[in-house]
Amino acid sequence: MEMRGKDVVLDGMSITYPNGFTAVRPTDLAIEAGEFFSILGPSGCGKTTILRAVSGFVEPSAGRILIGGEDQAGLGPNRRPTALIFQNLALFPLMSVWENVAFGLEARGVSKRDRRERAMALLDLVALRGQEDKKPTELSGGQRQRVAIARALAVEPAVLLLDEPLSALDLKLRQHMRAELRDIQKKTGVTFIYITHDQGEALTMSDRVAVMNAGVIEQVGASDEVYSAPRTAFVASFVGEANVFRGKVAALDGEMAYVETPTGRLLGRNPGALAIGADAMLFVRPEHVGFANGAQGGAQDGAQGFGNVFDAALERRDLEGPFVNLVMRAGERRIAMNLKNDGAAAPAADGPQKIGFSCEQALVLPSGPLAQTGEELAQQ
Amino acid sequence: MSGMTASFGRGLVAFFTGCVALWALLLIAFPQLTMLDKSLRPPARALDSSVAETVMRDARTCISVLDTFEASAKPSEQPATSGGLGVPSIANAPRSRAGTSGGLAVPSIGGSRGAGGGLAVPSIGGGATPNAATPDAPTRGYILQCDRATTATRFVRDPDAEPESLITAFGLPELRVDDRASFDEQRVQAQAVIDAVRPVLAELKAREASALPYSPQNFAVIVAARAIPLSPETKAIEDAQLSNQLFDLVGLRFEKDGVVHVRLTLVTLLRTLFFAAAATLLALIVCYPIAYNLALASSGRKAVWLFLALVIPYAIVELMRVYAWVSLVETNGVFNRALDAIGVIDLEAGEAIPFKRSPLTIFVVIVYTYILFMVFPMVNVMSTLDRNQLEAGRDLGASTWRLHRRIVIPHAKPGIAVGCITTFMLAAGAFSVPRIVSRGLQSEWFSQTIYNKFFESENSNVGAAYSFAFTILCFVIVALFMWLMRARLKDFVRA
Numbered sequence: 001m002e003m004r005g006k007d008v009v010l011d012g013m014s015i016t017y018p019n020g021f022t023a024v025r026p027t028d029l030a031i032e033a034g035e036f037f038s039i040l041g042p043s044g045c046g047k048t049t050i051l052r053a054v055s056g057f058v059e060p061s062a063g064r065i066l067i068g069g070e071d072q073a074g075l076g077p078n079r080r081p082t083a084l085i086f087q088n089l090a091l092f093p094l095m096s097v098w099e100n101v102a103f104g105l106e107a108r109g110v111s112k113r114d115r116r117e118r119a120m121a122l123l124d125l126v127a128l129r130g131q132e133d134k135k136p137t138e139l140s141g142g143q144r145q146r147v148a149i150a151r152a153l154a155v156e157p158a159v160l161l162l163d164e165p166l167s168a169l170d171l172k173l174r175q176h177m178r179a180e181l182r183d184i185q186k187k188t189g190v191t192f193i194y195i196t197h198d199q200g201e202a203l204t205m206s207d208r209v210a211v212m213n214a215g216v217i218e219q220v221g222a223s224d225e226v227y228s229a230p231r232t233a234f235v236a237s238f239v240g241e242a243n244v245f246r247g248k249v250a251a252l253d254g255e256m257a258y259v260e261t262p263t264g265r266l267l268g269r270n271p272g273a274l275a276i277g278a279d280a281m282l283f284v285r286p287e288h289v290g291f292a293n294g295a296q297g298g299a300q301d302g303a304q305g306f307g308n309v310f311d312a313a314l315e316r317r318d319l320e321g322p323f324v325n326l327v328m329r330a331g332e333r334r335i336a337m338n339l340k341n342d343g344a345a346a347p348a349a350d351g352p353q354k355i356g357f358s359c360e361q362a363l364v365l366p367s368g369p370l371a372q373t374g375e376e377l378a379q380q
Numbered sequence: 381m382s383g384m385t386a387s388f389g390r391g392l393v394a395f396f397t398g399c400v401a402l403w404a405l406l407l408i409a410f411p412q413l414t415m416l417d418k419s420l421r422p423p424a425r426a427l428d429s430s431v432a433e434t435v436m437r438d439a440r441t442c443i444s445v446l447d448t449f450e451a452s453a454k455p456s457e458q459p460a461t462s463g464g465l466g467v468p469s470i471a472n473a474p475r476s477r478a479g480t481s482g483g484l485a486v487p488s489i490g491g492s493r494g495a496g497g498g499l500a501v502p503s504i505g506g507g508a509t510p511n512a513a514t515p516d517a518p519t520r521g522y523i524l525q526c527d528r529a530t531t532a533t534r535f536v537r538d539p540d541a542e543p544e545s546l547i548t549a550f551g552l553p554e555l556r557v558d559d560r561a562s563f564d565e566q567r568v569q570a571q572a573v574i575d576a577v578r579p580v581l582a583e584l585k586a587r588e589a590s591a592l593p594y595s596p597q598n599f600a601v602i603v604a605a606r607a608i609p610l611s612p613e614t615k616a617i618e619d620a621q622l623s624n625q626l627f628d629l630v631g632l633r634f635e636k637d638g639v640v641h642v643r644l645t646l647v648t649l650l651r652t653l654f655f656a657a658a659a660t661l662l663a664l665i666v667c668y669p670i671a672y673n674l675a676l677a678s679s680g681r682k683a684v685w686l687f688l689a690l691v692i693p694y695a696i697v698e699l700m701r702v703y704a705w706v707s708l709v710e711t712n713g714v715f716n717r718a719l720d721a722i723g724v725i726d727l728e729a730g731e732a733i734p735f736k737r738s739p740l741t742i743f744v745v746i747v748y749t750y751i752l753f754m755v756f757p758m759v760n761v762m763s764t765l766d767r768n769q770l771e772a773g774r775d776l777g778a779s780t781w782r783l784h785r786r787i788v789i790p791h792a793k794p795g796i797a798v799g800c801i802t803t804f805m806l807a808a809g810a811f812s813v814p815r816i817v818s819r820g821l822q823s824e825w826f827s828q829t830i831y832n833k834f835f836e837s838e839n840s841n842v843g844a845a846y847s848f849a850f851t852i853l854c855f856v857i858v859a860l861f862m863w864l865m866r867a868r869l870k871d872f873v874r875a
Contacts, residue, residue, distance in 0.1 A: 078777045090768035094790045104776035
């Protein structure tokens, strides 16, 4: 089933609601035709608003939206080459599965016979052949998901917009559906714009990811790039876990910078070329932190490779199958560690240990707002 | 049931079940069965035995009144030539003890023994032929019509059927009391009537007791045709009317022996049902957008105002709510005055629009009166519709019309059905609206016909037949409607 994706361009688009709340600040974004593009951000960051603007339910307050080079201003959702998959799927419960899939064709005046034929072909695509006469409520969560996809694809959209459609599924099913969505996207060649707050989804499926916070797209890039080379404090803290050390840039050493923090003077890469005296944050991923006394594990790059070493005591140890999560306490602050569960990961004693991380794995970024931690979210 | 016992306890459940059973028995089963029983029995006064009994009672009353009158008149002069009024004075009535205490000549219930309950006015069968001699006998000194006591009294029969009397049906001799005869002769004549009728009455009572007391004749009244005397000109006008041609087609109106007959009751019944259905349709058309706006389209604040606008009129007593319209639609009412003011009509020249004569006015008032019963079930169901479904439909390219036809209406169907049924039943049974608004200027609604049968013409047996037939018909229509809507009872729980 070959369809043709179109590119989507946001040209200085901003959206301010009548109550004065600016959901999306002026944004330029170019999504290529046939791309699987994710917009990742915490709830309330404006990502759904962008989606609704592209699908036509919300008019931009300023700027333009171009799909395939055509300005979409003034076109209602029923006249745009887009199809939206809702978070709750919004299947029509009183219609059978195939009628659901064929609804868009019905709206376009396709004859009943052709409608059914096309619906069947789509149900083949999503592996639902044989379920066509059931009601959506008789299907499982994953099957309903696939009906929603087939229904959206039935109108042969150039752009498929997905609003966290997997969030209601079980973990296993969600992982499976990720692969399936990717697969369908490849087969059809339609541009997918995928909205999610789940970084795992965004990173596994997408060609490119945009990370969004408070109405602003902070970074756009390939999954690897966003994870390993975040450009802002928010992206570094939102995508994946990170230990954050706040401080001021104390000295520069070529590409590297020393940051004076309460935990000590720490060294890390300085891609943004921060000047001495600038407020900075040093980020290091839990999987890059290891024990520095060789006997205690010799993590990733060995005890000798650690440019940053300090004392810490074990506070908590959580086993997560192949990994062990440790929470260490160094003075006033906690440091998360993520070790391979190879039997040698646990520290021998409760007493102070030497832990550290490589300078190459640490990233110095300008100080800025951070993503909320689980603890902060729980307290809201 | 076990679930209920678990949540409310045995005592409460028993109490609740008892209340429901009592309600079903006292307010549904009992009245409907009483109505059915009543509707199947002929009116008591139409029974042959009641006619015979009335004749005997008249004769007895005649005798007792003559006795009383004679006693009071004796001291003065001959009764037959007395010019004064014949009302005996009670003070010197020596024989006023034997049940004729009042001594009034108007036959009263108390005047006959054992004839309890029966109606004492035997005026149905056209009565006996008046005595030919009465007009030129102004000398009668009392107001008793002893001539009512005659074997020529007719039984109650269909207007079309052969008239029957005690004479033709039982071969009794023609006996009557002659007003001009002397008191003694009159007493003898009356006694003869009593003696002749007594065995017949016994026989009739026995026959009626053994016969099935039920007959469908009251229901036959519903379809009975009535002759309408029309001048040739009027008839030509009436014939040209579309409604009459329609009536002709389905047999509601026909000509027999050159006289137009109309099944008036049936016409009223069918027209009421049709009007009620039309009013329901109008209410549906008006209420659907309101309900949709209230449930799905309005922001919270707007919905509150709309809701208030709907509810506030219901703070007014129904009668007042209906009566408010009268001042609007009257000949000199607000509407006509307004039209006069803007120059559309000229009230002075008698160009007032007769709103009160238009069924449309009644529709509008019914819709206004019962709008909430249509709106609320629809709002309830519509508000359970996931708005995302509307957006999904819109996003897939559906027009507004298709969104409503394929998503909103199917979802709201139970609410629409409940609203329509409620409004239809209220409209069909409406009494105050047609009565107050039309004030006799329109053909009556069937509820008015029933009321009149019960309380104006006092023929409650026929009234019972009317109301029972009406109930059944409405029930059938509701069932048919539910079948058409494919609405299952369990869907109504949602509404």
